[in-house]
Amino acid sequence: MLQEEFSEKVEQCKVANCxxxxxxxxxxxxxxxxxxxxxxxxxxTSLSCKRWGQLWALVPDLHFKESDLSKRSLFxxxxxxxSALRGRLxxxxxxxxxxxxxxVVRVKKLIESVITSGVRDLSLVLSKYKRAYLLPSSIFxxxxxxxxxxxxxxxxxxxxxxxxxxxxxxxxxxxxxxxETLEKLFSTPSLERLDYEExxxxxxxxxxxxxxxxxxxxxKLQHLSLNMFxxxxxxxxxxxxxxxxxxxxxxxxxxxxxxxxxNQLIEAYLWSDDHIQDDNRDSCHAFKLLHLxxxxxxxxLFSSLLLVESRRGIVPxxxxxxxxxxxxxxxxxxxxLWIMLRRSPRLQNLCFNKELHYQVNGSDDELLNPVPECFLxxxxxxxxxxxxxxxxxxRLSMVREFLEKAMALTEMVxxxxxxxxxxxxxxxxxxxxxxxxxxxxxxLERMP
Numbered sequence: 001m002l003q004e005e006f007s008e009k010v011e012q013c014k015v016a017n018c019x020x021x022x023x024x025x026x027x028x029x030x031x032x033x034x035x036x037x038x039x040x041x042x043x044x045t046s047l048s049c050k051r052w053g054q055l056w057a058l059v060p061d062l063h064f065k066e067s068d069l070s071k072r073s074l075f076x077x078x079x080x081x082x083s084a085l086r087g088r089l090x091x092x093x094x095x096x097x098x099x100x101x102x103x104v105v106r107v108k109k110l111i112e113s114v115i116t117s118g119v120r121d122l123s124l125v126l127s128k129y130k131r132a133y134l135l136p137s138s139i140f141x142x143x144x145x146x147x148x149x150x151x152x153x154x155x156x157x158x159x160x161x162x163x164x165x166x167x168x169x170x171x172x173x174x175x176x177x178x179x180e181t182l183e184k185l186f187s188t189p190s191l192e193r194l195d196y197e198e199x200x201x202x203x204x205x206x207x208x209x210x211x212x213x214x215x216x217x218x219x220k221l222q223h224l225s226l227n228m229f230x231x232x233x234x235x236x237x238x239x240x241x242x243x244x245x246x247x248x249x250x251x252x253x254x255x256x257x258x259x260x261x262x263n264q265l266i267e268a269y270l271w272s273d274d275h276i277q278d279d280n281r282d283s284c285h286a287f288k289l290l291h292l293x294x295x296x297x298x299x300x301l302f303s304s305l306l307l308v309e310s311r312r313g314i315v316p317x318x319x320x321x322x323x324x325x326x327x328x329x330x331x332x333x334x335x336x337l338w339i340m341l342r343r344s345p346r347l348q349n350l351c352f353n354k355e356l357h358y359q360v361n362g363s364d365d366e367l368l369n370p371v372p373e374c375f376l377x378x379x380x381x382x383x384x385x386x387x388x389x390x391x392x393x394x395r396l397s398m399v400r401e402f403l404e405k406a407m408a409l410t411e412m413v414x415x416x417x418x419x420x421x422x423x424x425x426x427x428x429x430x431x432x433x434x435x436x437x438x439x440x441x442x443x444l445e446r447m448p
Contacts, residue, residue, distance in 0.1 A: 060091060066098035076106050083113050095123035100152070104133050112136050118144040120165075126152035132175050132201070140185070150174055155205060161185055167192045173199035183215045191218040197227040198250075203234050213237060226250070245269075246293070267298040271327065291316045302328035315343045322378075323349040334358050341372040348374075350402075351383040359397040368401065375406045375436075382406065383413040385447075389422030392429055400433045409437040415445045 064079050066072060075098065094114045100107050107126065114122065115138050122145060124135075132155040139148070141162045148163075149170040157177040161184050169191060176182040182203060186194060194216065204212040212234045216224065221241040228234060228250025238246075243262070247269040270289065293299065294316035301324070321344045326337070341347065360368070372379075382402050386395060403412060414426065423444060430442050 061093040062091065063093070063095045064097065065095075072099065072103060076103060076110070080106070080110060083110060086117060088117060091117040091119045093121035093123075094119050095121075095125075095149075097123075097125040099128040100126045100133070101128045101130075104129070108133075108136050112138055115139060115142050118142075120144055121147040123147075123149040124152060125149075126154070129153055132205075135174075153199065153201070156181060156185070158185070161188070163188045163190075165190055169193070170195040172197040175199065175201055175205050176203060177205055179204055179212055179215075182212075183217075186215070187217040187219075189219060191221050193223040194218065194221060195223075195225040198229045198234065200229050202229070215239070216241060248289075262292050263295055265293060265296050268293040268296045269300040271300075271302050294318055295320055297321060298323040298325075300325040300327055302326075315339050318344040319346065321347055323347075323351070325351040325353060327353045338368065338372070341374065342370075345373045346378050347372075348378050349381045349383075350379060352385055355385045355387050356395065356398045359394045360401050368405070371405050375408070377408055379406050379408055380410045381413065382409065382411075383415060383445075385415045386420075386426070387417060389420070389425065392422075392426065396429065396433075399430070403430075403440065404434045404436050406440075407436040409435075409440045412440060412442045413445050414442065415447050418446050418448070420446070 062082055064075075064082075066075050079096065091114065094117075096107070096110070098107070111124065115136070119142070122139070122142075129152070132153050134157055135150065135152070135154040137156075137158050137160075139145075140156075140158050141160060143162060143164055145163055146165050147168040148166060149168075151170075151172040153173050153175075155175050155177060158181050161181075163185075166188050167190055169185070169188075172195075176185075186196075196214070202212065203214060213236070214226070214234050215237045217238075217240045219240060219242075222244045224238070224241070224243055224245070225247040226236065226249070228248075236248075242264050244264055245267040246265060249269075249271040251272060270293075296318070297320050299318070299321055318340075324340070324344060324347055341350075384399055384402075388395075399412065399414070403409070412430075414430070416423070416426075427442065427444070
């Protein structure tokens with residue numbers, strides 16, 4: 001039936017006197033060509049050839065982005081027309097990026113229309129609305145959905161959830177009616193990637209839920225990213241998921257329960273919006289969480305966690321760790337850094353995303369010895385950030401130590417801003433430093 005409808009709509013696009021070579025191409029090939037154009041450009045092709053009149057709306061992927069707020073009504077007219085021209089024809093992907101203030105009803109009707117087309121990938125970036133509005137619940141019973149992205153201050157009140165094919169779920173600034181809805185959605189049977197960013201209003205609408213719990217139990221979930229609002233009240237429980245990567249940003253609150261084996265975990269990213277002090281509860285929870293991730297191959301940390309490690313004196317052995325990235329100023333955590341390096345015997349790549357400010361002095365001899373095992377055997381690449389050319393001796397102090405002590409090093413990467421002008425002086429200074437590895441080269445990388 002749908003094939004007949006498709007053929008009928010295509011026939012409507014034909015005009016007998018369309019004689020140029022492009023217009024004479026088969027409809028399937030024309031649709032393939034149109035799929036590479038933005039929707040507004042594809043629509044303009046109807047001016048070149050009458051046969052293309054409605055053909056542009058039949059492409060499998062439709063992506064709409066509002067650019068002129070003064071013409072929002074015309075923009076929505078255009079989107080609605082494209083949807084109407086398709087009728088019930090299957091749609092592979094649909095995305096809508098616009099402001100919804102004053103147009104919530106129209107946008108919701110449009111979404112419901114798209115859902116009936118059996119869409120597989122649905123992306124909704126709907127901004128500028130002061131109050132949480134109800135997102136159509138039909139989205140969450142769409143059996144064809146494989147990818148769903150919602151970025152909007154909206155409320156999810158879902159009588160039922162049926163998403164048997166959903167593999168990717170991305171939610172930002174979304175609020176749930178209750179904890180049960182959140183748990184069901186985060187544990188759908190085919191879900192492989194979950195990316196959730198909590199808004200300033202929290203996760204759960206119900207005021208009776210004093211401490212919302214984000215519980216994740218997806219049986220196929222491999223990639224989990226949680227970005228929690230600062231001072232979030234939510235706790236987190238993760239159970240029965242074969243995670244390969246885990247990204248967390250926020251407070252280290254009371255409960256971070258990964259109850260199943262974490263041996264499959266390959267990569268972890270741990271970040272707190274506040275410095276952790278070793279005299280509060282957050283440090284205990286952060287410390288426990290780090291121990292759960294001692295089997296990972298790639299780890300990104302903020303440095304105040306390294307400070308806690310060094311003061312507690314019990315650091316897990318990261319026997320599989322090959323890449324360590326520090327995404328914070330580690331000046332106060334130098335002791336924790338060296339302890340971490342000594343507990344990472346197979347480390348191959350060490351990356352500092354923030355500028356190095358620590359200056360090594362004579363009192364650090366005991367700190368730097370013994371040299372970490374990875375410096376002698378496995379550490380191949382070190383990447384550091386340098387933001388300006390002032391006080392180079394101080395800024396390059398740690399670089400000098402790395403060059404001298406890393407015997408297996410093959411590359412030292414210095415990341416500098418695009419506008420950095422002291423390249424010649426920098427390279428000359430670095431070339432005079434003693435190097436423990438004869439095979440090490442120094443390279444500069446311009447940051448975007």
